[in-house]
Amino acid sequence: MDDETAEIELLEQNLNKTRQISQRMTCTTFDTRLAKLEKSIYPLYTSTQVLNRRAFNIEQALVKIDQLASDQEGVAAEEALILRGPQTGQLGLYKDALERLNASIAFKSSDADSLETARLIETGAKKLTVLYTKLVAECSSGSTPGPTAALEPPPIPDDVLATLTPLVAFLRTLPQPSTHPSHPASASILSTLKEAQKGYADMRGNWVKRCLEGAGKRVMDRMDTVDVLVSGREFGAWVEALLDFAEEEYASLTALAPLSSSSLLSSTYHTLLTPLLSLFGTTLSTLITLIKRSLAKYTFLALSTYDALASLQPRFESRVLSRRTLPSSSRAGGNELREGLTSLRAICLRSFPETLADIKLASLSSPSSAAADGPGGEASTAVSDVTVQTVKYLERLPDVSGAVGTALIALGDGNWKMGEGVMAGMKGGAAGQQTKLGEGDEGVVIEHYTYDIIITLVTTLTTLSKSNTRRPSMGSVFLLNNITYIYTRVLSPSSALPSLLSTPTKDSLKSAFRTAKAGYFDANYSPLMAALSDSPSSDFGSDKKAGKERTKDKMTKFFDLLEEVVERHRLGARVLEEDEEERRVVGEEVVKLVVTSMRGFVGKYRDKELGKNPQKYIKMTPEAVEAQLRSIYR
Structure with a gap:
């Protein structure tokens, strides 16, 4: 194990x-x-x-x-x-090609390629500006309106606008230094567009000038054939049309200028205005030369023109001057209308003392130098030229009162008398405390001026009436005719002139009228009234025979004097020929004065002192005397 x-x-x-x-x-x-x-x-x-x-x-x-x-x-x-170049109907293709070329500049790897493309873009821009200039030239040429045609701004035709509008819109998108600083052609394109814009201004400015020249020449040609007030208003209407044209052109410029910056528009507008303002200056200079040649004849042309242009000055400054920029090299004052008004005002200021001096100078002549001589070389009793011209002058003042008031304020109250005497009146205050007149006192200074004109005229006529010392009765008729002519026209209710007259002026004129009438009665009918004074029989005491003889002599003398008065009036002393109403009133007063006295004299002494045959001395009945006297004033 x-x-x-x-x-x-x-x-x-x-x-x-x-x-x-x-x-x-x-x-x-x-x-x-x-x-x-x-x-x-x-x-x-x-x-x-x-x-x-x-x-x-x-x-x-x-x-x-x-x-x-x-x-x-x-x-x-x-x-x-x-x-x-752009062809008719192919502008869109041309624009697209340029846009592609512009876009390719940013992607070119070679500078040489970019420069070549830039030169091509520059050429395209020039071709487009040539088309632009051609279209502008087409609508800035041709036959101009006739002198009598309505003054209306020349429009750009719709078919031209239909091409110009998109073209301008594209031109404004082309490269420029301000928008494409690195673009090789931007500076050259800007220069090309500036030239095109300057050409636009030159063509449109000269075209509008040509459209206005005919009407301006017609206004000047009519100066000697129509009333001076009408001429002045026509000149003002022509200048107003010029401003209308200028404003219309500014509107077109803002819509059709390739370069739309405010500074470039202002300088371009100045270029466009130059021909128009040159035409205005030349025409106004011609007008001023005409007025200076005969100021007495054209005084109201100057005043009427000044009045018309002064009303346009605010518009000129706000809608023309404010929109243009003068070049730094320009020596012009920049306000052509104001300069023209200054020249006109100087002429107007000169006219006031000269008018007064002309009225005074007339007193050195005789009545016959101002009107036709009477029979036998007698001084005429007709209304004199100085009276007619002065009344016409006064009657025209209300039509130009604005210009007159402004000019008189500039001249100075009373300075029209050139240092003679005191001023016509004061603006309130006691004597010695006169208030200096200024802006807003135009009505007062006109009252002072018209007072001096009327008083000077009355004084001149009074002097003229006394120049015929051999026949005072003729002088009295002359004075009555002239003063009545002034009185009835200056104070006429249908005239606007009384609104310019002060109360002292009206009172002085009424007093002069009463004095002239009294002088006429005294010079022509006082001898008759003296002959019809009470019989001097009482002066001879008990010698009734001598008294009767004296009465008979007075009656005989009365009829002799009556015959002389009638003959004088029939041959030369025409009373109030141009004023039927006033002549009838004077005739009624004469009849009332003479016939009433004759009736009283005859009724008192016919049976007592004129003997058994009174018809021997009473050559005419009172009724016949009345008829004869009335015949003088028919």
């Missing part, structure tokens, strides 16, 4: 050793073989990787070659399209 156990243990030990040897022999061989295998395969693996990489590179190179060949064919096709 022990021997078997011992053999078993020995057998187990041998078995373990065999297992260990066997295990050790198997692992070592596998590892060794595996290492040997790896060592033999590794070079092959490395060679295979190199071959694979080379194969991949070759494949990529072939793909790139194919792509470049394809690109060259596309560039060649697009180059031909670009060089040919």
Whole structure:
């Protein structure tokens, strides 16, 4: 039993050793073989990787070659399209080609390729601006509107706009330094667009100028054929049309300018406005020269034009000046309308003292120099030219009161009298405490000016009426005719002039009218009334015969004087020929004065002192005298 156990243990030990040897022999061989295998395969693996990489590179190179060949064919096709320029109906294709070229700039691996593409893009941009300029030229040429045509801004035709609008929209997307700083053609494209925009301004500005020239020339040609107030308003309407054109062109410029930045728009608008403002300046200079040639004739042309242009000044500054930028090299003041208004105002200021001086100067002449001579070389009793012209001057003032008030304020209250005497009135306050007039006091200063005009005219007429010292009765008729002419027209309820007159002016004119009428009665009918005074028989005491003779002489003298008065009025002393109503009133007053006195005289002395044959002395009945007197005033 022990021997078997011992053999078993020995057998187990041998078995373990065999297992260990066997295990050790198997692992070592596998590892060794595996290492040997790896060592033999590794070079092959490395060679295979190199071959694979080379194969991949070759494949990529072939793909790139194919792509470049394809690109060259596309560039060649697009180059031909670009060089040919945009064709009718193919603007979209042209734009697409340029957009593809612009996109390819970012993916070019070669600078030479990018520069070549950039030059092609630059050429395309120039071709597009040529089309743009051509379209603008088409709508900025042709026959201009006639002189009598309505002054309406020349529109850009719809068919041209249909092409221009998308074209401008694309031009604004082209590369520029501000948006594509690294693009090789951006600077050149910007320069091209600037030239195109300047061309737009030149063409549109000169076209609008041509459209306005005919109407402006017509306004100037009509200056001597229509009323000066109408001429001034027509000139103002022409300038207003010029502003309408300028505003319409600004709207078109903002929509059709290739470069839409505010600074470039302002400078371009200045270029566009230059021909228009040059036309305005030339036309206004011609007008001012015409006015200066005869200020007395064209005073209201100056005032009317000044009034019209002054109303346009705010619009000119807010809608024209504010939208343009003057170049730094420009020496112009930049406000052409204000400069024109300054020149016109200087003329208006000069007209006020000259008008007053002309009225005063008329007093140095004679009534016959201002109107036709009467029979036998007698001084005329008609309304004188100085009266007619001055009244016309006053009647026109309400139509240009705004310009007159502004100019008089600038001249200074009372300065139209050129230092003579005191000013016409004060703006409140006691004497010696006159308040200086300024803006807002235009109505007051006009009242002062019209006062001086009317008082100076009345003084001149009074002087003229006294120039014929040999026939005071004729002078009285002259003064009555002229003062009545002023009175009835200046204070007419249907006129706007009374609203410009102060109460002292109206009172002075009414007083002058009453004085002139009284002077007429005194010079022409006082001798008659003296002849019809009470019989002087009582002055001779008991000598009744001498008293009767005196009464008879007075009656005879009355009829002699009556005949002289009637003859004077029939031949030369025409009373109020142009004013039937006032002439009738004067006739009624004369009849009432003379015939009433005659009736009283004849009724008192007919039977007592005119003897048995009173008809010998009473040559006409009171009724006949009345009829004869009324005939004077028919």
